[in-house]
Amino acid sequence: MLGAPEKLSTLFLGGQITDQLINLLSYREIEELLPKMSDSNRNNNNNENQNLISVSSEPDLHINIKGVPFHLHKEMIAKRSSKVSLLLERNEMDELRLILRDLEVETEAFELVARFCYGLEVRFSSDNIVSVLCIAYYLGMNEEQSSDNLLRKASEFLEQRVFPCWNETVNALRSGDKSLDKLADVGLVDLFFDSLIEKASYDPRLLGELVKNREEESDDYRPNPRRRLFVKDWKSEDLITIPLRLYEPLMIRAIKSRSIPVEYIVLSVCKYAKKWVFDAEESQLGQRREVVEAVERLLPHPRGLISCEFLFESLKHSIWLEASSECRNGFGIRISKQLDMAKSTDLKILSQGYREKAESFEDIELVKTVVMSFYSYYANEDSEDVSHFEKVAKLLEEFLFLAASETSLKLEGFVELAEITVTISQGILTYSDGIYKAIDAFLESHRYLTESEKMEVCKVLDCNKLSQEGCEQAAKNQRLPLRIVVHVLYVSQLQIRDTVAKEIKVIGEKVDEDEEEEIGVSSDEDEMEKMSSKLLGLEIENHECVVHRWKKTKKKKNKISVWTQVKRKFGCLTSSSSSVDACTCDFKKKKKKHHHNK
Template sequence: MSDLERTNTNENRNSKSELHINVKDVPFHLSKETIAKRSAVVSSLLERNKIDELQGILRDIEADPETFKLVAKFCYGYKVKFTSDNIVSVLCIACYLGMNEEHSTDNLLGKASSFLETRVLPCWNETVNALRSGDKSLEKLADFKLVDLFFDSLIEKASYDPRLLGESNKNNREEYRPNPRRRLFDNDWKSEDVITLPLRFYEPLMIRAMESRSIPAEYIVTSVCSYAKKWVFDAEEDSVSCKKREVVEAVERLLPHQRGIISCEFLFKTLKHSIWLEASSECRNGLGVRVSKQLDTAKPTDLKILTQGHGESYSFEDIQLVRAVVTSFYSNYTNEEEEEDGEEEVSRFFKVAKLLEEFLLLAASESSSSSSSSLKLEAFVALAEITVAISLGVLRYSDGIYRAIDVFLERHGDLTESEKMEACKVLDCKKLSRQGCDEAVKNQRLPLRIVVQVLSVSQRQIRDTVAKEIKGAEDKVAEEEIRIWSDEDEMEKMSEKLLGVEIEDHHQCVVHRWKKTKKVSVWRQVKRKFGCLTINSSSSTSADACTCDVKKKNKKKKIHHHYK
């Protein structure tokens, strides 16, 4: 027998006033006067003699027997041990029974409130645990805005250390360093996770976290993804579908639209579960838009998530989901307000085209005619048509389509000739590379008609190659001839120029000589005129030279007169 039961027995022997209360089918026999001293509600009912209402006094609140036992022990003078697990329930019962200071000093409501403010709210772990444990009781405390008090406390702590919401998965991020003045929260940040909270608390808490703008978005996304994984992806199969659907719809509302901040794998999984759980059209459309915006960053294994059914099988309907996502990817480009760089846009188109080729090959590789999860011919052709449509104008060769078809034919060796032709109808042989043609010609799995088409394409490629080589050789010869003629013209021009220079130099030389000769002849004529032409015409003998002939003439004359 417990101390409370022993006390009740002793008091009941001395008093005829007993209070019989059932708390979830657990009976409590208490003294009316003892409870009335601490509870204003019980005291009021006793004064009005409403005994029937006293017996079902806790019927309107979700009180558990253990918590009510603590409240009853407090009324009998025992010390109550508060914890984060029971503090909200104790507050709810104390508030409901009117156990405040106005009715009795040092009452339960004041003690519980003091414990909440000093021991629970300052600590992250205790706050999360109290909020989670008092889920149902908090509804009765809506007027006291106790939930807002919990939310404000958690947001304040997460603002100083976002790791409390969960480790970010962002690549190459710098390690978060909390404010040195707030080391109080650094020691327990890994202990309690907010993803354990019920959805009715988790969603408004994350909305406040986003509105605060003091918590990086990647930490909020990490928390939301973990929440979906816990309550939807990893939840038991027999879990209530409506609860899963509510979680998926809430997750879609919480996820940002920013490109690249959410992993493609998570988006594909969430979109697939939203279809399975028959979520609202707004939820499915929102997830589809997020998937299409970053389809170029996805992997073939991500696309596989969309095509898998409940039995891990491919179906034609699931292939249509791939078509819808790809269509949405292209429609986003026409609806985007910001213009992207041309090269970046082409790069994204190229990546999506290669993604579809790789996924087609993956789907063909994993299929087998003997397996129940085999990719059927109809689904393969539908997926191949999507791949061909995406590659038009983006990929130069169709070798990727050919390899996927080859693998599909290899895994389905029991196909008839007409079925093989159906699988090969999407192959454009004209777009096969030289290496692809060489492989296809030797491939015995291909239908004969396809091999003939490949041979025709191969011959045409050979003719084109030879023609290009001949034309290239002719162009080279023509360029050489043009170069030679050009060189000859240059040489001729150079020769003419040199000849002109020589003629000009010769002419100048002749003129110079003529001028010199002409000058000498005139001087000689002058000398002859004056009879002064001698061999030596220096200045010292010029006078003698000028008189030599005159003297001779005079001599002759004298001699001539002497004979006379």
Template sequence: MSNRYSKNSLIGDSKSPDLELFVKGVPFHLHKETLAKKSAKVTTLLECSKIDELRWILRDIDIDPTTFFLVTKFCHGYKIHFSSEIIVSVLCAAYYLEMNDDHSSNNLLNKAVTFLEQRVLTSWNETVKALRVCSDKILDKITDVGIIEVFLDSLVEKALKDPRLLEDLITLPLRLYESLILESSKHNVPIENLVVSLCNYAKRWVFDKDSGDESFSRYKREVIEAVERLLPHQRGAISCGFLFKSLKESIFLDACSDCRNGFEVRISKQLDMATAKDLLILSSKEDGSYDIELLKTILKSFYSNYNVSDVSRFVSVAKMLEEFLFEVAASDASLKVETFKALGEITVAASCDVLRYSDEIYRAIDVFLERRRGLTESEKMEACRVLECKKLSPEACEHASKNEKLPLRIVVQVLFFSQQQIRDRWAKELKGVHEKTEDVDVEEEENDEIENMNKKLLRLDIESDSSKKRGIENLACAVHCGKKKMKEEISVWREVKRKFGCMTSFTVDACNCYIKKRK
């Protein structure tokens, strides 16, 4: 490259060059007077006899050898051809070297500006091409003469006509991109188009890029901080998945606290719109563990934003956490009992007084134990401490009572509460009947049966492991027989209720029929 630029044949002069310039390590052998005819800056340096300074005249700007070669060709009278990719660099060089019409008519700066106006700014694609290759030093120089504003105005004007064009800006340097998004937002470009562009910009420069060296990690941090500043705060405007990824990256890149807090606030406003997979993105660490404290922080922020009237949102979050617990238990074979228990406690706290049944928590425990057959009895008990047996549905109780993976004490509790559920449903079925004496007899019979059950459970608790299965089966049989007996007695009251126009059956959620007056 150095030999090509130093050839006398290219500069069209038989005299020996008397000036050697270096551009990014590449030497250029030129004639001082030839440059001075087009450059007022070179003329001034020659008049002041500042030859040493002239040799490093381009050290303050980020001009590449290709651009300067065009400049020297122009100074020696050759016809040059501009392109969108090089025009900004040529403008910068012409402005810095003071190659204007005041010094020489029809000079390089005038030609470059004409090309910019007629061939670049009229086209969205060409304008983006021109800005894509700009370095910070070049941007500093063209900012001084107001060219940046010209580019911004041109792009914003076109984006207002077609906001979808904003997606094309993701290849621009952050400095230009941020300015363009700010200007677009001031002119009421639709939020959805701004969000799409910002998400794609973060995906290109942060999510899909390895951290690399320290300088690139710093750039990624600058990008994620800028994206957070530019994102809107409206609930639902940004997908939960993107917010969770962004928060995770902001923590990993050690972004400023305002950036992390900004993502946390946006997530807490729409946590009820998230999914279990979103939560997996956020809570999983680089080492495969889970950030329990971060999860608690997000939940605390969510609950502080809403009041007791927002029951539907609380329900959505509680269900999401249950699904999240199941996904973690089913997919992460390395999940420790302590971690599962901590996540389970968070899930139970979220479902308290919101969800009627704890079946999904039981399902998560079941799959956790299924995938970890080697756990000791005490470890199983630790994993099951988050289970509220009294909140299991009849179907879940029936399944748990036969579940050999559960610790013996949990099975005992399940059978006990299952018997209570039978009693409660029976009492509700008989509600409204005025046969008080018969009700007393029924209650005494129930109490006797429960007392017998408790005695059996106590005996079961001290049996050896070899007899565990047999004891459970016997208890389950006892519960089944109790159900059958009660159904036979309840059928009499169903006939009575049918006469009064009540429903002829009841659901597992408890009968909510009332005696109706006969017409």
């Protein structure tokens, strides 16, 4: 078994005793090894070493900190701590164990406190400084007990080495999470919050990089060199790593300060939700519920500040996690304000299953709820701007097409969603081409449907609202039921008839208004020939009538040819002439009469 010198050789590095010294060596061994410490350590702690040697050689205070035994000397601890000194006077040393248990002291932090009591070197860091401060505060290791006290040393380290640096501050806040609750009356938490907000106000990018600004980066924001203290390759610690009970009040204070752009606040909150809700383990149900409710409280309400994708994800999770009604309604209200800004892929989130079923269409009830909420919100607005409704109508058509391509979408679900889309587009969109394309996509992805089921799908299609291009495509679509194709052909005939009639009317009006101007007959003839070809191709019933009207118009136009104008100038065509045949030139050469003088 190793003796004291051998133990020291395994723990000694660079002339200093490591942190495990107090746990592994008894006081007698420490007393024997003190002369063997480095000269620097012995000089720095000369007075403490003298006091150390004068006490009893046997440890008389035995404490277990989370299963780790500590064998210490009451006198050494009492000399540094007013609380231990008082307990020792009252013979109530058992109370010390209760104090340490209530503080939830970590073994590493208590080891540093014990080392300080023995006059050994103590190395602070952002990982342990808050815990050490907490122990020193509750044990009364202050100026009243000793001029060289632990509370002062730890406070100086926090002020000079932690608060000037963003990374160290975040790390200390995260590591000292449990201890900070015990220091609420001291105001230490407020100091941490103020320090972080001040730094984020100077450089908001510490909260994260905005995606839209990545291509527009400038040198306006540069990390303060003080923040890079002790960090070789500077990279900001993320606030989303701290627990919710610290993160939420910190963000509330940051919002109230108005010194940090709200876009960066939103960015940080969204990242926090992704880490602790979207990507968290399913087993952490209660924690995820608390986080999603806190996220809803922190997010601002003005439209456009939060992406629709994030809002849809949050609403989906809040429902699945059974969050409070205030939380669910809060996300719903934000969505209703900016549904017109969403994309079809964003809307798809609401109809998908959860977790392992995320790729399948479960139902569309949530989609219906969101759309109704949108119309309820804007129905109360006194604005005449209908652009919001147009965008939502087009959004639903795009979403219907996207959903139709999914084989997991059932017939009943598609029909219900299509009916909602048709209702939304009434009076808003001129054509129903989007509905037709969605029906075609659904028939393509569900080829097993019977003829009657196809008719059920197509019942939402208003063929009369198909554009001419839509009619041409539908007339050739073999996936559509025959009755629908016939109806489309009929609508196509009516559309072309109306188009031809309008063109003839326009031409007639133009002729009447401009009889004195030259009209290019040949180009009009080509136009009318094309229309006639269309009519013949589609076998329009009133083809002969339309062609007859065209010929009549053509005949009328021929009256006003260039030659007619020339003849009128020559005086060969009177204003009362009604036909080309009436234009007979009675031009007679008058013989010149020569008078000869006889």
